[in-house]
Amino acid sequence: MIKEFKIITNSGKETIRLGQSLGSLLTAGDVVGLVGELGSGKTWLTKGIALGLGVDPATVVTSPSFALVNEYEGRVTLYHIDVYRLGNVAEFISAGLEEYLYAGGVVVLEWADRWPEILPENSIRVELSIPNENERLIKFAAIHPRAVQIIESLRA
Amino acid sequence: MNILGIDTSCDDTSAAVVGNGRQVLSSIVNSQVSIHHPYGGVVPELASREHVGSISSVVDRALQQATLSIDDLDAIAVTIGPGLVGALLVGLYYAKGICFSKRIPLIGVNHLEGHILSVFLEKEVPTFPFVVLTVSGGHTSLFHVKDFGNYELLGQTLDDAAGEAFDKVAKILGLGYPGGPIIEELARSGSEDKVHFPRAYLEQGSLDFSFSGLKTSVALFVKEWRQSNKQHATIKVADIAASFQSAVFDVLVQKIVEASTRLGVSCAALVGGVACNRALRECVKQATLEKGIRLYCPRPQYCTDNAAMIAVAGFHRLLNGEKADLSIDVRSKFPVENMVGAKRSR
Numbered sequence: 020m021i022k023e024f025k026i027i028t029n030s031g032k033e034t035i036r037l038g039q040s041l042g043s044l045l046t047a048g049d050v051v052g053l054v055g056e057l058g059s060g061k062t063w064l065t066k067g068i069a070l071g072l073g074v075d076p077a078t079v080v081t082s083p084s085f086a087l088v089n090e091y092e093g094r095v096t097l098y099h100i101d102v103y104r105l106g107n108v109a110e111f112i113s114a115g116l117e118e119y120l121y122a123g124g125v126v127v128l129e130w131a132d133r134w135p136e137i138l139p140e141n142s143i144r145v146e147l148s149i150p151n152e153n154e155r156l157i158k159f160a161a162i163h164p165r166a167v168q169i170i171e172s173l174r175a
Numbered sequence: 176m177n178i179l180g181i182d183t184s185c186d187d188t189s190a191a192v193v194g195n196g197r198q199v200l201s202s203i204v205n206s207q208v209s210i211h212h213p214y215g216g217v218v219p220e221l222a223s224r225e226h227v228g229s230i231s232s233v234v235d236r237a238l239q240q241a242t243l244s245i246d247d248l249d250a251i252a253v254t255i256g257p258g259l260v261g262a263l264l265v266g267l268y269y270a271k272g273i274c275f276s277k278r279i280p281l282i283g284v285n286h287l288e289g290h291i292l293s294v295f296l297e298k299e300v301p302t303f304p305f306v307v308l309t310v311s312g313g314h315t316s317l318f319h320v321k322d323f324g325n326y327e328l329l330g331q332t333l334d335d336a337a338g339e340a341f342d343k344v345a346k347i348l349g350l351g352y353p354g355g356p357i358i359e360e361l362a363r364s365g366s367e368d369k370v371h372f373p374r375a376y377l378e379q380g381s382l383d384f385s386f387s388g389l390k391t392s393v394a395l396f397v398k399e400w401r402q403s404n405k406q407h408a409t410i411k412v413a414d415i416a417a418s419f420q421s422a423v424f425d426v427l428v429q430k431i432v433e434a435s436t437r438l439g440v441s442c443a444a445l446v447g448g449v450a451c452n453r454a455l456r457e458c459v460k461q462a463t464l465e466k467g468i469r470l471y472c473p474r475p476q477y478c479t480d481n482a483a484m485i486a487v488a489g490f491h492r493l494l495n496g497e498k499a500d501l502s503i504d505v506r507s508k509f510p511v512e513n514m515v516g517a518k519r520s521r
Contacts, residue, residue, distance in 0.1 A: 084339050
């Protein structure tokens with residue numbers, strides 16, 4: 020059973036609020052895979068997820084493109100991973116990034132469509148696109164019962 | 176006093192020997208940046224196993240170039256964070272091994288503190304207190320440097336680092352990697368007035384930065400520009416590069432000048448990989464000079480990641496009586512502003 024739903028946000032702030040609602044539903048072991056071109060709001064959504072996970076609002080969530088992974092302490096630890104700079108799955112594994120998927124935290128992984136096989140089956144897929152300059156179309160999709168449960172709660 | 180510096184915090188494996196915190200006897204960086212990558216990123220030398228493969232030869236080359244043996248070392252300074260745990264561990268355990276067998280002090284260093292103190296690798300050095308802008312692929316931060324080991328964070332990027340914006344815009348324009356030098360070169364033949372990209376100064380008085388809006392704005396412009404080539408036939412790729420670069424520089428210049436004048440310092444420093452950009456150095460130098468502030472900027476090989484700056488930071492920590500226990504661990508998160516004095520928890 021695949022569950023999907025779409026939503027449009029009209030500003031960065033709205034994207035953050037949506038992320039916050041998603042974040043408040045997440046718990047240890049959940050994985051969110053983000054897909055979307057440069058500038059589509061992946062980092063903004065993650066700022067919201069961090070807030071929803073109880074990360075101190077004074078903590079600045081920044082792009083992990085260079086560092087590959089940023090960690091934030093909340094109700095559970097948030098691992099914000101970005102595979103933008105990596106060339107293949109072997110690099111993902113040898114950099115030790117696979118371990119974060121099973122480290123007992125919540126993982127948000129950017130550029131999740133690059134190697135879909137690295138994502139656990141309970142992942143939520145979030146696809147962001149830019150219909151026009153101020154709008155962001157955000158699609159949520161889930162297959163695993165746990166992931167379906169999360170996006171159904173988010174939609175409610 | 177000869178200190179061996181080691182850094183394995185990210186892509187490069189580097190080692191250097193620095194005498195008395197000033198004199199660089201050697202500096203070796205094992206870099207893979209010259210290899211281009213299909214996704215516009217670096218071929219990562221980040222993998223721990225790559226560091227494992229190169230650390231021994233990099234340290235040996237640093238000692239050879241300094242014409243010293245391992246017995247001539249007085250201490251080892253090694254980066255313990257921030258960075259990838261697996262990568263950091265390689266440098267730390269290599270350093271621990273030498274320190275244990277040679278019975279010399281081990282000093283754990285913050286990579287960002289290394290960048291901040293990289294200006295001390297040059298002959299002319301700033302006087303305390305000064306303001307430093309650390310601008311690289313991973314960081315864009317302003318600090319008030321009150322003394323060695325005493326740093327106050329004044330502002331930082333809220334999203335993308337400036338160097339990251341260069342890399343991503345180069346990717347959007349299909350220019351390859353690394354984006355910084357490519358855009359700098361191209362911008363020289365372009366006109367910065369052709370396209371107006373937004374400057375994110377944020378709210379009045381803020382010393383924070385934001386470059387994701389600019390990146391998005393370039394992406395949207397390029398999309399439209401490609402679709403309607405006739406309409407924009409007068410605009411060349413070089414013009415877009417120049418217009419983008421000037422949008423980044425305007426903000427960097429304004430914030431470093433604002434911070435320096437607000438704090439009333441007579442010196443400022445520009446460090447980190449993006450500080451290699453000659454146009455940026457020139458802009459910042461000009462703007463600070465107008466306010467009577469002297470700008471200090473290390474030569475390019477000390478702007479990009481290197482271990483000489485780690486040795487400098489280690490030297491000052493050692494002078495301050497700080498030595499690490501052999502049980503010291505790496506720290507993936509390691510805010511540099513929380514390290515005043517010797518009160519480090521780990």
